[in-house]
Amino acid sequence: MAAMSMIQALNSALDVMLERDPDVLMFGEDIGYFGGVFRVTEGLQKKYGLKRCFDTPISEGGIIATAIGMGAYGLRPVAEIQFADYILPAFDQLVSEAARLRYRSNGEFWAPITVRAPYGGGIFGGQTHSQSPEALFAHVTGLCTVIPSNPYDAKGLLIAAVESNDPVIFLEPKRIYNGPFDGHHDRQVKTWVNHPAAEVPEGHYTVPLGKAATLREGREVTVLAYGTMVHVAEAAIEETGIDAELIDLRSIVPLDIGAIVASMKKTGRGVILHEASRFAGFGAELSALIQERCFYHLKAPVARVAGWDTPYPHAFEWNYFPGPARVAAALKRVMEEN
Amino acid sequence: MAEHLTLHIPKPPTRPGDAPDFSHLQIPPAGALPRPDSATPARELRDLSDGLIRVLDGEGYAVGAWTPTIEPQRLRDGLRAMLLTRLFEERMFRSHRQGKTSFFMKSTGEEAIGAAQSMVLSPRDMCFPTYRVLSWLMARGYPLNDLVNQIFSNERDPLRGRQLPILYSARAYGFYSLSGNLGSRFGHAVGWAMASAYKGDDSLALAYIGEGSTAEGDFHEALTFASVYHAPVILCVTNNQWAISSFAGIAGAQEATFAAKAAGYGLPGLRVDGNDFLAVWAATEWAVARARANLGATLIEFFTYRAAGHSTSDDPGRYRPADEAAHWPLGDPIVRLKQHLIAIGEWDEARNIQFEAELSEMVRSAAKEGEAVGTLGKSKPPVSEMFEGVFERPDWRVIEQRKELGV
Numbered sequence A: 001m002a003a004m005s006m007i008q009a010l011n012s013a014l015d016v017m018l019e020r021d022p023d024v025l026m027f028g029e030d031i032g033y034f035g036g037v038f039r040v041t042e043g044l045q046k047k048y049g050l051k052r053c054f055d056t057p058i059s060e061g062g063i064i065a066t067a068i069g070m071g072a073y074g075l076r077p078v079a080e081i082q083f084a085d086y087i088l089p090a091f092d093q094l095v096s097e098a099a100r101l102r103y104r105s106n107g108e109f110w111a112p113i114t115v116r117a118p119y120g121g122g123i124f125g126g127q128t129h130s131q132s133p134e135a136l137f138a139h140v141t142g143l144c145t146v147i148p149s150n151p152y153d154a155k156g157l158l159i160a161a162v163e164s165n166d167p168v169i170f171l172e173p174k175r176i177y178n179g180p181f182d183g184h185h186d187r188q189v190k191t192w193v194n195h196p197a198a199e200v201p202e203g204h205y206t207v208p209l210g211k212a213a214t215l216r217e218g219r220e221v222t223v224l225a226y227g228t229m230v231h232v233a234e235a236a237i238e239e240t241g242i243d244a245e246l247i248d249l250r251s252i253v254p255l256d257i258g259a260i261v262a263s264m265k266k267t268g269r270g271v272i273l274h275e276a277s278r279f280a281g282f283g284a285e286l287s288a289l290i291q292e293r294c295f296y297h298l299k300a301p302v303a304r305v306a307g308w309d310t311p312y313p314h315a316f317e318w319n320y321f322p323g324p325a326r327v328a329a330a331l332k333r334v335m336e337e338n
Numbered sequence B: 001m002a003e004h005l006t007l008h009i010p011k012p013p014t015r016p017g018d019a020p021d022f023s024h025l026q027i028p029p030a031g032a033l034p035r036p037d038s039a040t041p042a043r044e045l046r047d048l049s050d051g052l053i054r055v056l057d058g059e060g061y062a063v064g065a066w067t068p069t070i071e072p073q074r075l076r077d078g079l080r081a082m083l084l085t086r087l088f089e090e091r092m093f094r095s096h097r098q099g100k101t102s103f104f105m106k107s108t109g110e111e112a113i114g115a116a117q118s119m120v121l122s123p124r125d126m127c128f129p130t131y132r133v134l135s136w137l138m139a140r141g142y143p144l145n146d147l148v149n150q151i152f153s154n155e156r157d158p159l160r161g162r163q164l165p166i167l168y169s170a171r172a173y174g175f176y177s178l179s180g181n182l183g184s185r186f187g188h189a190v191g192w193a194m195a196s197a198y199k200g201d202d203s204l205a206l207a208y209i210g211e212g213s214t215a216e217g218d219f220h221e222a223l224t225f226a227s228v229y230h231a232p233v234i235l236c237v238t239n240n241q242w243a244i245s246s247f248a249g250i251a252g253a254q255e256a257t258f259a260a261k262a263a264g265y266g267l268p269g270l271r272v273d274g275n276d277f278l279a280v281w282a283a284t285e286w287a288v289a290r291a292r293a294n295l296g297a298t299l300i301e302f303f304t305y306r307a308a309g310h311s312t313s314d315d316p317g318r319y320r321p322a323d324e325a326a327h328w329p330l331g332d333p334i335v336r337l338k339q340h341l342i343a344i345g346e347w348d349e350a351r352n353i354q355f356e357a358e359l360s361e362m363v364r365s366a367a368k369e370g371e372a373v374g375t376l377g378k379s380k381p382p383v384s385e386m387f388e389g390v391f392e393r394p395d396w397r398v399i400e401q402r403k404e405l406g407v
């Protein structure tokens, strides 16, 4: 065990996989010699050689197309997209190719690729370094979408993603790369040091895709979150004193529907959180599933707290970001209904 | 024949710790290339894609067929735009270090490109910029205060706090809206040019893309459309050797020049010394004449060097020799234009010192004014601005959410 930041934990996962499996290789913009703009691949080119971890041309479509071709051949490529905001030039490759290769070839070909991308807001990155595109991928059958909220899960989920024979979009909440962030942007920045989930085994382990984590048990309301919003939820729950159950979904496809339904049936109230804008966000799917499966257990309408339906606005970061005050207000609102 | 296939991964000639080495570059002397008429068919112009169009020689004299005719006052205007860009960017870079803005990028060493092209193109033309051509705006007198306010995201930010610093938009100055996505406006320039032709107008478009970003599909799509429809557009690659930490070889520079890519599309491709104000000017005039004569698009590669870091988030010492910039064989565009003006008797050191002092003072006072309005986080446009401009008329979501936030 060692105390790791999320960046170190991700690096460790990639290190473990490069070591174990000669068919694992990684590539992306600036990830080779430089180790990536967020330093997730630092030292890996040096340790494993040029062809195991290398720089690519600035072509997200090219990166993903190449990864799919390599995956079809039998390698396990891990592609980095420098920011999730820049994954869109590769969207056709992901939607029409990676997601359907197995289905349309009746299992003759498949794409065991992992696509890592830093995502989410909270770093004053403006419109194109802040977005949360998870719902776009969740909508596409055939793609897995995974989002860790702490170093331990980050490593275990990334190893599981690399070992998966299905294409996995692995979104890394960049605001919590170096420490948990609960949305109180005016308070001192925290590191992962002393956080229980920063205790990360050095070797190989997996956190299964499709298994949520109940981070806090409670009786009155269920909070569903992932990524940075898990930490915002923790702060809001503590500040309101409401006896909430906090579920970190960890992967939105596959989705741990069992954990969601069990908790919702227990509490009868739900608050769904995401940074992405609200309309047709992943919260809409969660909310629909809950009303389909738990309607007769509900005591209040399910609430969603999300980014506003605008592009990510640079100067208004903290007006846009669904921080603890907005989450707390939603918690109180669902508690007031009977 | 090799027994096994091996995977080739390109490597730059030097890395930190190595001595800077540009000996692999072939730099022909100034004035060496002929200047064919701008109506010459593309297939007869291949030499211009592999050579390097240069006008200023080592002593600052203009030599050869590409020497443009420019009034000395216009040259001084160009020098002013470049110097102002340099001074302004240095100041704003420091402002970032002081926490006054969230982000900044400099164009050090590349100032000749935007400045000369901005002056050659007419006010009716439209530039589709990258984040590294501030000198385009400087050459057209864009107010420094507006730049500062945008960079500080303050109450007077002309883009109302919605966009990252330096991703300006300045329609009245022929400067299209910037975005953080690389390459995605390259095709807009072609569309703009086609629209002008459709309407029978005389507006041209000019677009920039970094050499790294030529790998994006956008670049190739734009060239295809420009070629097929003979679009009156000038498509420019600023090859500054580095794309963050990736050397130009990662964009294919070891296989072909960027100008040479034009050939496959049947377009002329000019490769130009981007640190030579006169060469930039001359190549642009050539392409403008061709486009205005309804002969379609030109691809121009500007061979230059990104002398500063990629952005405020970057430390180039981590991936290239620390003093590489000082060894760039094509020098500093500001120094070279100044040297030329002095060589032709239109400038001297004393005037230059005075000039620099005046421009520094302009930059200082614009920065101070912006600071008085407010810097990042200390002042911003009203929060209601966050909800404006999503649609032409706000829909119910925006109206309700605005109410929920109480703005």
Ligand SMILES: Cc1ncc(C[n+]2csc(CCOP(=O)(O)OP(=O)(O)O)c2C)c(N)n1
Binding pocket: A029, A058, A082, A086, A089, B130, B132, B180, B181, B182, B209, B210, B211, B212, B213, B214, B240, B242, B243, B244, B306, B310
């Ligand atoms: C579509 C897209 N992919 C990746 C990035 C991240 N990124 C920002 S600048 C940059 C390097 C660009 O290099 P180049 O095109 O050569 O221009 P330069 O910065 O050298 O002027 C990268 C990879 C981005 N902004 N947009």
